[in-house]
Amino acid sequence: MSDDLRSVTDLDRIIHEPARLLVVTILSGVVSADFLFLQRETGLTKGNLSAHLSRLEEAGYVKIEKTFKGKFPLTVCKLTAAGQKALSKYREQVQNFMKKTS
Amino acid sequence: MEQNYLEIQQRVRHYWFKDGIGEIAVGGLFIALSLYFAGHHMVSPASNAPLYLNLGLFFVLAFGVVLTRKLITIFKMHITYPRTGYVEYYFERQFPLPVQILLWAAGVLFVVLLVVIGRWVGTFQWLPAFLGVVFGLILFAFRTTTSGLMRFNYHAALSVLLGGGLSLMSGISAQYSLSWYYGVFGAWLVVWGVGILATYLRENPLPEGGADE
Numbered sequence: 001m002s003d004d005l006r007s008v009t010d011l012d013r014i015i016h017e018p019a020r021l022l023v024v025t026i027l028s029g030v031v032s033a034d035f036l037f038l039q040r041e042t043g044l045t046k047g048n049l050s051a052h053l054s055r056l057e058e059a060g061y062v063k064i065e066k067t068f069k070g071k072f073p074l075t076v077c078k079l080t081a082a083g084q085k086a087l088s089k090y091r092e093q094v095q096n097f098m099k100k101t102s
Numbered sequence: 103m104e105q106n107y108l109e110i111q112q113r114v115r116h117y118w119f120k121d122g123i124g125e126i127a128v129g130g131l132f133i134a135l136s137l138y139f140a141g142h143h144m145v146s147p148a149s150n151a152p153l154y155l156n157l158g159l160f161f162v163l164a165f166g167v168v169l170t171r172k173l174i175t176i177f178k179m180h181i182t183y184p185r186t187g188y189v190e191y192y193f194e195r196q197f198p199l200p201v202q203i204l205l206w207a208a209g210v211l212f213v214v215l216l217v218v219i220g221r222w223v224g225t226f227q228w229l230p231a232f233l234g235v236v237f238g239l240i241l242f243a244f245r246t247t248t249s250g251l252m253r254f255n256y257h258a259a260l261s262v263l264l265g266g267g268l269s270l271m272s273g274i275s276a277q278y279s280l281s282w283y284y285g286v287f288g289a290w291l292v293v294w295g296v297g298i299l300a301t302y303l304r305e306n307p308l309p310e311g312g313a314d315e
Contacts, residue, residue: 022110025110026114028111029114030114030190030192031192031195032189033114033188033190034183034187034188035187036183036187036309037186038187039187040186040187041114069179069188070179072179072188074183076190
């Protein structure tokens with residue numbers, strides 16, 4: 001088996017999880033998004049989304065801030081530079097793997 | 103996977119247009135411009151009023167653009183964010199001040215250039231058609247590159263047809279044509295926006311107890 005194919009075993013497990021992959025993909029196209037938007041777009045429950053966001057925050061891929069927009073409280077999530085880099089690397093690895101196997 | 107990635111990105115971009123607030127606000131700005139040009143058409147050319155109105159165009163535009171941006175933010179804050187969530191886009195970020203000044207200077211230069219061309223040709227009859235094509239191209243480019251939403255093609259088509267039609271009508275002043283162009287196009291955008299907003303409100307009631315974590 002070539003090294004290119006074997007590299008799929010090195011996939012970032014934090015991003016590889018489907019719900020977290022969806023969250024980082026959404027966040028990669030915007031400056032920030034709040035909890036409600038992410039919940040609606042991913043279809044996850046509050047608890048589930050909270051758990052995934054905490055995991056991403058621990059890994060340094062997402063920054064979570066409690067803030068206000070006007071008088072509305074918001075939990076705003078941003079993809080960090082490390083998160084952006086990890087997503088790019090993940091996409092590259094998956095694309096390479098798909099090319100070699102198709 | 104790449105296709106899914108692009109689809110998700112597109113879906114997130116669509117979200118900004120989901121509530122129709124942008125169209126209502128821009129439509130309102132166009133209606134204000136329509137009233138401005140109608141005023142221009144109605145005042146006596148012998149008085150000082152046309153001169154003051156010409157000078158006032160810059161302020162109408164500057165005030166209108168700032169007010170439109172503020173209104174969009176306020177409406178989204180009260181209508182959209184509590185229902186379906188808050189998203190900050192890269193295109194919503196303010197340009198740095200030097201870039202803002204440069205953009206305004208380019209805008210003023212563009213208007214001056216149009217006036218010079220009009221004087222040189224001896225008529226401003228072509229102006230609605232020109233504006234119709236310019237806005238049409240902007241909307242079409244917007245549809246292909248950013249929004250991907252079909253309704254921007256309809257807006258673009260109306261802009262071109264309306265501008266062209268008004269330019270072909272003889273016997274009416276340029277100000278009167280421009281007033282009609284901005285008025286009809288502005289009303290069209292407001293009607294679309296209100297329709298989209300009504301659908302959005304029907305489909306997205308306020309979540310009970312708030313969804314913020």
